[in-house]
Amino acid sequence: MTDPRRQVPRTDTLLADPQLAAAGERLGRGLVKGAVRRVQQRIRDGEVAPPDAVDAVLASLPTTAGSLRPVLNATGVLVHTNLGRAPLSEAAVEAVAAASGTTDVELDLGTGRRGPRGEAAIAALVAAVPAAEAAIVVNNCAAALALVATALGAGRELVLARGELVEIGDGFRIPELLGATGARLREVGTTNRVTLADYRGALGPDTGAVLKVHPSNFVVRGFTRAVEVGELAAALAGTGVPLIADVGSGLLRPHPTLPDEPDLQSTLEAGADLVLASGDKLLGGPQAGLVLGRTDLVQRLRRHPLYRALRVDKTTLAALEATLRGPLPPVQEMLAADLEGLRARARALAARFAEAGIDAVAVDADARVGGGGAPEQPLPSAAVSLPPSFAERLRQGAPPVVGYLEGDRTLLNLRSLPPSSDEDLAVAVLDCASP
Template identity: 65%
Template sequence: MEESRRMIPRTDVVLADPRFAEAVRRLGRGRVKAAVVEAQQRARDGLIAPDDVWDEARRLLPGGLRQVLNATGVILHTNLGRARLSEAAVEAVRAASGTTNVELDLATGKRARRGRDAMAVLAAAVPAAEAVHVVNNNAAALVLAATALAAGREIVVSRGELVEIGDGFRLPDLLVSTGARLREVGTTNRTHLADYAAAIGPETGFVLKIHPSNYLIEGFTGQPSVAELAELCSSHGVALVGDIGSGLLRPEPVLPEEPDAKSWLEAGADLVTASGDKLLGGPQCGLLLGRSELVERLRRHPLARALRVDKLTLAALEATLRHERTPTGEALHAAEADLLERAEHLAAKLRTEDVDATAVGTRAVVGGGGAPGVRLPSAAVSLPARFGEPLQQRAVLGRNEHGRYLLDLRAVPSEDDGLLFEAVLACR
């Protein structure tokens, strides 16, 4: 027993381990040291082996957000926070973390519109929109639209578009919580323009067109186009609100079937809502784009105050739009040959360390409810399944497939390949 106790690592040795660097930075040296001391005591009491002190100390650290390497093959993984911010956006958040001129005009010293610079950049990115506004997520954008335009009235919507979103939240429940009533038209698989025309009347607040971003209906299906709906709504003097979901501002050649704000607005939609933390590659927020009269009506509604975004979100959104290159865009456009070359290089390095690793071709997905059914060619490092749990404990997430554990590289920046290598070695 005494010999075993002598094998317990010293406190300074454990704290110097690179695996604790992030925890020290996030929690402070004192809190991390307390976890190490507790782990050492458990080793002295014979509850764990001396070699387990490192892992036990990490387990004892307080919870909180940790940086995760996303090797799942899902570019926009909702459980991992969706889009990774660009370096420009991260730097903008850092700069905005102090006192800022978020509602102040420095030239005049008077109060100014909140986030006016971010709004100006967003408006420039979508010239088809007469006006823009931002709230804290896309669900909030729909709630604001329903409250301001249809409380006590009807929202006409196809039955085939009444979706359930994340964590069991259902869009119909969200909409009726505002005091609006749903007027469902058509069927699950087919809704005709005549169905909408028959439903529009004096009680109509607006017609809602929802892109089914997280599922596909194939076979005997049919829906009127945005242009056809816009013409119908215009003839009846009601607004057409479109929810494009995944947040493309303009067409994306890699995802030709994914709707975008520019196309829907040019087709005649009066108001378009979208997410900021999906294919746009920015922070979580909800975008409202469209006719100036409608956007201003929503912006001035009392509920808008409760749904407004903070200065950090505004800073990140502005930087994302100004610089355009984002980790999401780079992952989406990564060349298959480059991904396979990286996988082969990593696998070869791991084999020199006696790790059973091979490079394999695979398929990645967009995630975040975007581009359902689209499979992007990718490449992964294939490891024995036993690596899955220890890698997860080190905040490296892959996926199980055919009895192997795959580290898909499409959503992993090339500069993080070294971190993947070190993590796998630590799990041998």
């Protein structure tokens, strides 16, 4: 009897195949070699016929050398933290590709000398928020808060309402983050109520700044009281104490769909000296921490040694500028989606699935902003309802589709999915229904 191990193609023979050699140049020889060895084991186990080795290796290779996979977001959560938050616009993706090589990120091509880093992206940010005199960008909003606390509050007091000592996700808490910078927290008010007198009573020679943090991922109702930015700004006038407002979600200006969500422009107009926000939430751009406001304070942050450790790279700057200057990013399009258009998409998909023998129906559903934004603001949407078994099968498909279970059905919510992805969604569902 022939030893089955003799039928397994040699590693060097497989790697020399033109198709696998080309894949090695694109993905890396080590990655392809690992796939070859896994297929060789499958041949030994009788799962793959030796003549099919090359095809089996090609079928097992990823599309890129990285491990992250594109996912269809049918959760109805527009800014889904587990799915990478805001999807970038095509303009931003193109800008990232253009910036991925050698660029003039810190070179003035006219003079041949070193130029200011990210000048165009900063200019685009200030142009988008006219109330801001200046801006800087760091790698996320928590970094922006840490930089502000270090530069303005290290060894001094930061005055903050007790009800704004929030947890921002994954166990990270605002008081712990601020305490790690060397600032001392001066809590004022109670969990549910704080007054202007509480803030005034806390001011003293050791006050570095007054900080307001928007509690974006929860709402306190009932017997409550908060002090708005405008009230605080008026009370701090002439004291020399800066007012810092962390608005979180990155909404540039008021949005009719989200009337209670604070925005950068209105917060600065109300009197905040600096505003902080995320770039990868409602702004719809890359992960970034945005700091906008008074020129003297922004320059103070820029000159602080910690800024060098927190600044962003060229691809982030490119994506941010393209998001601000280019067409509406996907998150903004999702916010503006027409309910009747969503229903029409759901009906068309459900009809297509029903023709294939799948128990599918179009239903109304609610979507959410996500990412800690507008936690009590439902967004009317439409979804395709499928049997519950589809949730796991779709999640493990190619491409993966992430929906959600509600009762005894799987829902694929369309507000978080652009219309251009409907065909990919349909193919994924039909593939899951195939024997």
